[in-house]
């Protein structure tokens with residue numbers, strides 16, 4: 001998993017190391033784990049109810065002005081409020097409160113709307129060359145430490161560690177939901193596939209003396 005740092009540590013770099021005016025928002029996903037599902041009532045019937053977690057925002061800014069960083073991912077956890085009135089000619093400002101963070105992507109001087117997010121916590125990761133090019137998207141699933149492992153089978157196939165279902169997913173997408181069981185999975189490069197020993201592991205059949 002990529003190493004996220006708290007926004008509190010990243011503010012000096014975010015403030016000084018980028019040309020925000022030439023940067024732009026490339027991906028933005030609001031996701032909630034909340035869902036509606038059937039719940040059994042004490043009387044033996046069913047009703048529809050909701051359960052789940054707070055709204056999270058995963059946003060990637062294509063970053064300009066730094067020779068080694070091409071994207072900045074902001075993971076805003078438990079979003080309390082936001083405004084998306086202006087998404088170009090960005091600037092950056094951050095207000096740290098004791099139990100919330102306000103990110104501003106437009107300076108007070110800019111006219112015509114604003115773009116800001118208030119969240120309980122914000123984590124940041126800087127993306128290097130892997131974030132160059134027109135095709136790449138990090139995807140909408142917010143990273144979670146407790147995600148189930150998915151084993152990499154080849155460049156496009158992966159296998160769910162929960163139900164053993166295999167499916168096609170772009171290899172750049174680290175977090176994806178298994179289309180069979182719905183679990184959030186994290187792609188793990190060197191994981192033994194369910195019940196299968198990798199051929200290149202020490203001592204496995206065929207690793208030595210194979211013609």
Ligand SMILES: [Zn+2]
Pocket residue numbers: 160161162163164165178179180181182183
């Ligand atoms: Zn599964």
